[in-house]
Amino acid sequence: MPTRHARTPALPTLWLMTDPRMGEAMWPAIERLPRGAGVIFRHYGVAGRRTLYERVRRIARRRGLVLVLAGTPVQARGWRADGVHGGAAGAARIRTMGAHDAAELVRAWRRGAHCVLLSPVFATRSHAGAAGLGRVRFGLLARQSRVPVVALGGMDPARARGLPAYGWAGIDAFL
Template sequence: MQLPIAFYFTDDARGSCPLEISKALPPNTGVIFRHYNVPHRISLARKLAKICRKNGTPLFVAKTPGLAASISATGCHLPENFIAMVPAIRRRFPQLYISAACHSETAVIAARQMGVDLAFLSPVFATKSHPDAKNLGILQAAQITHATSLPIYALGGITPNHFNAVRSAGFAGFGAIGFFED
């Protein structure tokens, strides 16, 4: 798989419809399906997978590699505290790409050592979805991205004003919620 330049993170807390947003995504954008708390999650995931296949959009399902495999998603996205499970997931679902959320250089190193295919470093900038989280800032984030060969995506507070800084910092691209929903 050629990695996209951007990923849309779905978010059930915002009440937006990932199906409609995914239909309208720009080229070279993947989807991280994070609708955890909806009663129709499996049905929604299947519908989203159909849209993504039709559009050639990589789809990663968060937290549940079994669901990702059952809908023929491209991959599974793991929270930072699941990184140690990567070898077991890889053995059971070798066809899946694995991405992970990382919030520090230590987590990025662990993700690389466990065999993650790509990581999302966050929050790089101040973000609406986690207003109390201390952001890394572009300088600290750049030090982390330059210290590894693992493809790392910037996540957290991304706006068009950040594109040049994100690319200059060595990120493979970016992930966002509001950028695609607002």
């Protein structure tokens, strides 16, 4: 269930990160999300990206999902997204950013992120070979953050339990 944080609009605690590797499995994954969950649309460089986004947007509106576009704030406004994901400066109703260490957490807060997706918590297929932060390091970093932290990387509901995180995000967990 989304809640309001001190400086954010309605901010989901559960996020689906889209990925071209999801293929047609993306559609039932979006349909299964609970009302108020978020979708971060990341299909970078994919032919027909805007058409694909519009299909996701229609589903998100019908299902009461928050839809954030990985891109620029100008693009997110033009595409009628609820927010923007990424490092470009600019105002957005919801602004999410990724981080992998303490310096990137600070950078995200300074750039106006409403929440930070801290990753990878655990080993993940999307970043094969990358070492995960693990529960302890994730916890230490999350507790330092001035904005809500969402756990990403090898996440599922069981792994999210007990983490000092505002919420969690995933790709494969929804397939």
